[in-house]
Amino acid sequence: MIVTLKAVVHEGKIELAEPATLPEGARVLVTLLPEDDRDFWMEASQKSLAEIWDNPEDDGYAKLLEK
Secondary structure, three states: OOOOOOEEEEOOEEEEOOOOOOOOOOOOOOOOOOOOHHHHHHHHHHHHHHHHHOOOHHHHHHHHHHO
């Protein structure tokens, strides 16, 4: 199972924002987020949003709205 933990870098070390018990030797991935979390989520959701809006099924609904 993948678990996401929030953390910050303080004096060159990664510090978890909340207490967590990590087993010795746990493998982790570190993703650097932009200063503004809003920009990160907007970019991350852009592809999903495009798939929802840009699909042929919506054309049927658009035709109904024209009537």
